[in-house]
Amino acid sequence: MVEPEQSVKDGQLDDVEVVACIADILKEIQFAPSPAGKRTRAYHTFEFARRGK
Secondary structure, eight states: OOOHHHHEETTEEOOHHHHHHHHHHHHTOOOOOOTTSOOOOOOOOOOOOOOOO
């Protein structure tokens, strides 16, 4: 398992395995199809934090 502190560089996720894992999860999200038949694109900023201590 990769610790979060080892995965971040300059405020960006830098660990290839962590990024791939997140991408795999996001690819599974289903969005409603466009009524116009166009490709659906979504953009979102994620902020990761440690769970309470």
